[in-house]
Amino acid sequence: MIDPGSAVKESIPPVSASPSGAKLAGAAVFGLAFGFLLQKGGAAKYHVLQGQLLLQDFTVLKIMLTAIVVGMLGVHLLHHFARVNLHLKPTRLGAQIIGGLLFGCGFALLAYCPGTVAVALGEGSWDALFGIGGLVVGSYLYAELSAWLKVTVEKWGEKGKITLPELFHMNRGLFVVLFAILLVGVLFVLEHYWPR
């Protein structure tokens, strides 16, 4: 079911529900493309990722910010015309600050992230296997504590599903355009000071 975007008051007939096989075939094609692009972008190379965290090589940030600008413009336009749903996760200050910092510590130690460690494995960087082992163990550890975390850390600073335009009390379309300009500006500054 597609939620109506701001331009469309009446809900339009949703794209016909594809059979499960077609959905999974789509997942396969999209996954192949994702891995291909990350490898070509160099985001599965140890020295590129660690270089980013050592503030020497800004390739990763350039890939992410470009993906955000392009993705943001398209997805918000599609949503405006009620062609896609947004998939927003609720803001939980405690969980996201602590979780983000823990993630960052781990990211610096492995120097592959959960997406790029899969690409690194495909690229023949076998140290990625131990990273994947760690990710599986860490996921189980979280599951082990999930009942407790749910009623403690994940309750701290619950704000619900909020977006930046809502936070700044701005029109979403205007915010998207201004933010895209800002991020492109950041990319120009990055390119100027860090050609790689």
Added chain:
Amino acid sequence: MRALLALLLFVPALASAAEVGVEATGYNGPAWSPYIAGAGIGLLSWLTFYFADKAIGASSFYATLAGYVGNLFARKHTESLNYFQNHPPHMDWSFVFMLCTIAGGFIAAWTGGEFRDEWLPVMWRDRFGGSTLLRVTIGFFGGVLMAFGARLAGGCTSGHGISGTLQLNVASWLTVICMFAGGVGTAFLLYTLL
């Protein structure tokens, strides 16, 4: 918020003072421009939203794997855990997506002549020596911390860092800023202390 700002200001100061003993840009660069790769990932997100009603994410793949492994060794206990009751392991969209991400990485590396077949990254070897055990031990603990952090925050550098940020989700911008703050701080500690 003030602590976060202090951390962000502290990191560049540390960066200029610290001697990390290695220059990352001295190694071979990416095959494609980061802007081409990034724009491609942005376009891909339009397609996954439109055709699959999904946002790209990676970290839940490892939670699904953990569920499968848990079911193999301790089914009753695994099924009793809160997270797996809400997210029982399935061969779902995200699982197939990530399996094919591995294959996509292989195809890109193989066709581009970049398949590595190595246990130790060259930059790691130049900085920390030839012990594979040291690298995989530290990497394993990195993986543990990363998965725990991603589950707590509700996503990783893909789910929050790209898909959430492009939707202008406050949760995702907060998470990804904390990820880089923690990552930059830890990377400098690792490269200056070890």
